[in-house]
Amino acid sequence: MKKKYFALGIALAAALTLAACGKKSTTTSSKQVLTVATNAEMATLSTTKYSDTTSLEALENTFEGLYRFNAKNKPVLAGAASVKVSQDKKTYTFNLRKNAKWSNGDPVTANDYVFAWRKMVDPKSASPNSQRFQPIKNGTQIAAGKLPVKDLGVKALGKYKLQVTLEAPISYFSELMTGAPFYPQDEKIVNKYGSSYGTSASKTVYNGPFVVKNWNGTNLKWNYVKNPDYWDKKTVSLKKVNVQVVKDASTAANLYKTNKLDYAMLTTDYIQQYKNTAGYHVKTIPLIGYMSFNTHRKTTANVHFRKAIAQAFNKELLVKNVLHAGSPLNGIVPKGFAYNSKTGSDYRSDAGNMLTYNLKAARKQWALAKQELGQRKITIQLLTSDTTDSKQVGEYLQSQLETHLPGLSVNIRSIPLKSRLAATSAYDFDIVYGTWQPDYADPVNFISDGGQYHLDDDYQNANFRKLLNQAATTYATNINQRWKTLIKAEKQLLQKDAFTAPVYQGAMSYLLKAKVKGLQISPYGTVLFYRNVQIK
Template identity: 75%
Template sequence: MIKKGWLALVSTALVGTLFLAACGQTKSQQASNKQELNVATTAEMATLNTVKYSDTSSLEALQNTFEGLYRFNTKSKPVLAGAQSVKVSADKKTYTFTLRKDAKWSNGDPVVASDYVYAWRNMVDPKQASPNSQRFLPIKNGLKTATGELPVDQLGVKALSKYQLEVQLEAPISYLPELLTGAPFYPQDQKFVEKTGSAYGTSAAKTVFNGPFVVKNWTGTNLKWNYVKNKDYWDKKAVSLKQVNVQVVKDTSTAAKLYQTGKLDYTALSTDYIRQYKSTPGYHTKSIPLIGYMAFNVHRPDTANVHFRKAIAQAYDKQLLVKKVLHAGSPLNGIVPANFAFNSQTDTDYRKDAGDMLTYNLKAARKQWALAKKELGKDKLSVEILTSDTTESKQVGEYLQSQLEANLKGLTVTVRSIPLKSRLQATTNYDFDIVYGTWQPDYADPVNFISDGGQYHLDDDYHNANYRNLLNQAATTYATDTNKRWATLIKAEKQLIKDDAFTAPVYQGAMAYLLKDKVHGLNISPYGTMLFYRDVTIK
């Protein structure tokens, strides 16, 4: 999803990642000996540019082929990676990182402090229109540089020397290591990027990598590519896997059958197959902080109307959706999911503290619907829901279509399902009325959803002064006061979701998958469905 402000991830909640492959007993044994996997993903990759990505296929590729100051270890805890040490100032607002001198790009260039400065400044440069610029709000002048109020060289990042990097924060935060594991904070080889120009990241040949793997054979449009062990990776001795062969397979039934016949070692299960394969050996399920939601194009008269948005947001039965269509997950009545972020003082779940924002409520929905029709001067309205063309996304879109048409008299809904890459571009170009997508967080704090959450064009189109002021207070005035910061974030979410219905929450996801016993060390992101291959061994 490309929204000027956050990763909008888009693919699907339960379907979407990879399928490890082998082809029969003999080939499977050969794959084990070679430490080579064949996998599938449900959606095409859009980019290898860390500044431009906004989909889960691209993010998964980036997280396996790039590395920042920190990475997740096998216990899903952040550990130093591109940096070998860090010093923190007494006020906890300045971090000085010493980079590894043995870290290299895949073209042999050293990874230096200026590569981080270059990449981070690109991230907040309004000219780049990065969908993830809001991730830099905790960094000093992150908001002012992203909005163009200050030049990008005023962002709180500085190369003190070739291998020393200084990062300044607006205020102390407890989740900085988790934040810095994310793809927006990866470096870029400045010399290579400037030489490549606008073509950077559009294909494997136009990208260089500093992570455990490199991407090979991706032309920018094809549906097959490879992750190959990076011979220049500083910790290559810790990487057993030699190669991962990836292909796009959107039909989950095909993947499930391949798993049963021993030709796949891993497959995520979409909603249609959870019940069918629940008793299959290797079945696993995991509640995840992935959200499904609808976003509105506020540049079109109907969807710009707040009463229209509130009517839409309260006119579909979320419980019925998760029970009859998704077969997993739970209803979501706010932008922040449950069991994700907890108050460090009280240990209470943020979602429990914040309560419900927008629930399924036909009486309230129809009242808002009447107000919308009156203000718009129409008795009949038509709207289109844009989704990706994966099975699950289409099913959710069709369910929402059915519910909205049945519950709001005079409303006609059509569903347009297109390939993910096309959907991302359509969203960027405002070629939609309502878009359905999913999103996964990058660190365990409510602000990750409230100031991002995959909400398309949030920076560009949502200018509520109260919301912006509350976010600023949470980041500065109350940065070290846990309870006041918590209460302030709840007010910001209420403004965004309950009062203005800028986004309509739909459900919180759960991940179901099948995994062969011979696959060891396959790690799943603590914040969603992305897989990490760095520690995989085939035995």
């Protein structure tokens, strides 16, 4: 199962509402403490099981793979000391850092990567992120149960030498390797705890700049503490990050205003209220809001119903009156994200609009849906997380859909993110609203994944699969032809089948105190990197 639901719980990009401690920090190392708030619970510390942004942020600050992002958000070698690339650009041989250790003192070895990667693609693991291994040799066939996990294109050539083989050359390999699915795991510890691995801070070991402390799997407070065993610990100034779940954005905004927080994510109406405040920032990011349909249920399996839903809500008004930031999204790939390396053109501009707000077209599809379903009145449930932004977007969609599609009733079910993810995985939904941020800067990341629930299992359109395969193999090195092929695949997915309904592209609005230096935002969304933070 390759379902990735990066539900971030909301608009603007708000997976995280962060802030720094109420006590005044100084430049002395003992005071290098940051206190932050996130708007959703953490679900797991296992790289093979995560599908939410809170867990991703924890992993990206406490684990490290072959590459990481530097202070300029460019991929650089991390767990690997050097790399040699074959002439055909399909085989990468890494020499790992011999001084890299796990937080229990175990060395980080090539086998730790082989073990974790094989586990990721093993169908028995049902990882939400196994589709990330499609570029790795045999990754797709193994995840589909057609080949054994030992055939994956990763091999330990020695204790500290790792070989990675691709299906075809890809231009975004180093960016791909920065992602959490490609982190290693300490096999000894994973085997020790079995299914309990990653369910609490004490049942996980780390090889990154920080370790997680005081998370028991369900509590709403935990810490990131500087890792004394990290190979590059001398470059890490921050001693501790205190984290707590704060779902109410107004609470975080008020704490910032009273100087009890150093950083606060702004959502909905708070943008209007605080946009003239010192320290206000806004940044367009490649986070998308979208609706996915449960195609195992009769109503939502109907293509006319999906097309009606996808075109029946005014995206401009959503952005203007509810989100107060961002822009309408009419395709699964956002703007300003991926560019043709030959022409320099933006993918979204080249691909054009796929599903726009079009009331006339929506009502035509609605009539066809009711006719085929044999119903004059239809009631469906819209599932969202219980964050303020998610609920507000859900309520807006409910109002628009009920107003524009006569005979439609929409019931909203808002539950904690962790529960929403579980419900979506179990097909306990009609339509689900969520947000998603990418893993690497290529259109295929959205088209073949994009947070679209159960895409690999439930959307088996032969033309779509053929086009993705051609883009990955036949046209892998033909940049322009690959671009055109991906556009065709997106049109099949959205225009012809409306498997997903794009809603908006997010913008991150936040308040940041001047004393917090070096706080990085992931180039792919709202995840924060604490490695280079200093409190001045």
